[in-house]
Amino acid sequence: MINAAILTISDTRTLDNDKSGQIIATALATAKVTVKQRLVVRDDIVAIQSAFLQLEQANPDLIITNGGTGIARRDVTIPALKPLLPVIIPGFGEHFRQLSFAEIGTHALASRAIAGFNVRQQLCFVLPGSTNACHTAVQQLILPELKHLLFERRK
Structure with a gap:
């Protein structure tokens, strides 16, 4: 069983109105991934690092x-x-921006989404706050590749 945690970074959202976090949580649950914890923090480097x-x-x-x-x-x-991500997976960000470009055009160029592994070898995806972007990332990239990426890193 795969366990997950979700961190929403926003100056305006709370757990009650965090649609993107809920979309991620629902998609993970549907794929039999257990969401153990969800947090919301403001856009502040120390707050983000502390929550992460x-x-x-x-x-x-x-x-x-x-x-x-x-x-x-x-x-x-x-x-x-x-x-906090010493191992970056460059293909994630590249392909995410490619998918986003197909959906929203050149606005996708402003996304700095990344993925990688932290020092505890946990797989981490850093997504935009847009609900559509989160849906795209989870459905088209994260869930199809999740087990493979974890398997490869744990070899």
Whole structure:
């Protein structure tokens, strides 16, 4: 059984109105992935890192974040989390932007979505906050490749 945690990064969302986090949680549950924990934090580097490390300590197999991956000044998720992911999976971000380009055109260029493994060998996906982007990433990339990526890293 695969266990997951979800971290939403937003200055405006709460667990009650976090549609993107709910879309991720529902898709994971449908795929028989157990969501052990969900958190929401504001767009702040220290708050993001602290929440991420808290989720990491709960020892999930998978951590998915959503929000703060754009290029606005308040979008600090990538600078907060990239240093915590020593193993990056470049193909995820490349293919995610390709899929997004097909859906939303050149606006996809502003996405800095990434994936990788942290020091605990947990698989991590850092997604935009858009509900459509989260749906695309989970359905077309994460769920189809989840077991394979975990298997390969655990060899």
